[in-house]
Amino acid sequence: MIRPTTANDTEAILSLATVTLGFEADERAELSLSLSQSFASNSAPFWLTDEQNGSVVGAAYCEPERMTNGTWNLLFIAIAPEHQGKGQGRALMQHVEQQLAKQGHRLLLVETLASLEETRAFYLKNGYEEEACIRDYYEAGQDKIIYRKALQ
Numbered sequence: 414m415i416r417p418t419t420a421n422d423t424e425a426i427l428s429l430a431t432v433t434l435g436f437e438a439d440e441r442a443e444l445s446l447s448l449s450q451s452f453a454s455n456s457a458p459f460w461l462t463d464e465q466n467g468s469v470v471g472a473a474y475c476e477p478e479r480m481t482n483g484t485w486n487l488l489f490i491a492i493a494p495e496h497q498g499k500g501q502g503r504a505l506m507q508h509v510e511q512q513l514a515k516q517g518h519r520l521l522l523v524e525t526l527a528s529l530e531e532t533r534a535f536y537l538k539n540g541y542e543e544e545a546c547i548r549d550y551y552e553a554g555q556d557k558i559i560y561r562k563a564l565q
Contacts, residue, residue, distance in 0.1 A: 486521075
């Protein structure tokens with residue numbers, strides 16, 4: 414079941430970020446702040462949770478790209494390791510895309526580290542095109558790859 418995220422999901426999402434994406438303490442704090450702001454705001458960014466048997470097994474988060482018309486940026490997607498490779502990431506990604514398209518948005522951007530081969534393969538498999546590479550973005554030798562997908 415894919416549903417909107419609630420404040421009760423915060424700990425599960427932070428745990429997913431740590432276990433799945435290797436978030437450090439400062440990244441967890443930033444994610445926690447984003448979640449808190451999202452739940453406190455009436456214009457909360459787009460969060461979804463994939464749930465099975467009452468447990469959060471995946472989450473996705475995207476927000477509009479500032480100063481654009483209909484462009485969104487997927488900032489976070491994670492599926493618990495024991496649920497990976499079973500189509501849940503694809504289903505969550507498709508749900509995000511469908512919801513954005515229904516709202517009239519036109520483009521979804523995703524960025525990742527060049528060194529994350531499986532992640533990059535996931536985006537390509539899901540119809541994203543590699544749009545740009547920013548060399549040494551995160552630090553020397555850590556390139557950022559940006560993918561894009563037209564939603565309409």
